[in-house]
Amino acid sequence: MRRFYLAPLHAYQYISRLLPASCRYYPSCSEYAKWQFTFNRPDKAFVQTTLRILRCNQLFEGGIDYPIIPYHPPRLICPQPDFLNIHYWFYPKEAGYFYVIKNYESNSLSLRGLKP
Numbered sequence: 001m002r003r004f005y006l007a008p009l010h011a012y013q014y015i016s017r018l019l020p021a022s023c024r025y026y027p028s029c030s031e032y033a034k035w036q037f038t039f040n041r042p043d044k045a046f047v048q049t050t051l052r053i054l055r056c057n058q059l060f061e062g063g064i065d066y067p068i069i070p071y072h073p074p075r076l077i078c079p080q081p082d083f084l085n086i087h088y089w090f091y092p093k094e095a096g097y098f099y100v101i102k103n104y105e106s107n108s109l110s111l112r113g114l115k116p
Contacts, residue, residue, distance in 0.1 A: 003047070005037040024062030027102070029053050032067055035088075035100050039069045066091075067101040 008084050023029050036045035048067065056062070068094050071090055092099040 001042060002037055003022055004032060007041060009037070019053055024056050024060065025052070025065045027066070028064070029056050031068075031102075032065070035067045035102070036069075039067070039071070039100060066101055068097050070096055073095070099108045104116045 009030055016030065021028070025032070027035070029049075029052055033045070033049040036048050039043075040048065052065070069090075086103050089101040089103055091101055092098055
């Protein structure tokens with residue numbers, strides 16, 4: 001189900017690389033939507049993405065606006081150092097809710113075939 005929502009976002013991001021950047025927020029609205037659909041239910045992600053796109057205009061200041069998601073960390077984590085590749089950081093906001101922050105260094109290292 002996530003692929004159904006993420007496929008148009010990937011296509012839009014591919015096409016938008018040819019155009020100048022025009023989003024007033026960081027991360028961009030399409031990246032925000034991608035993170036929302038990755039970590040939230042589709043209905044909630046759709047509402048949050050729509051509200052974000054409606055705020056992306058000259059009437060609002062813009063700035064940094066990370067997605068906020070409910071997240072319950074697993075009880076037992078036993079990472080293997082060789083296989084550890086962190087793509088997202090979850091920064092606590094309030095009880096049970098976290099900001100999603102992408103680790104861009106992990107993508108650049110994994111794309112080049114290097115180990116972190």
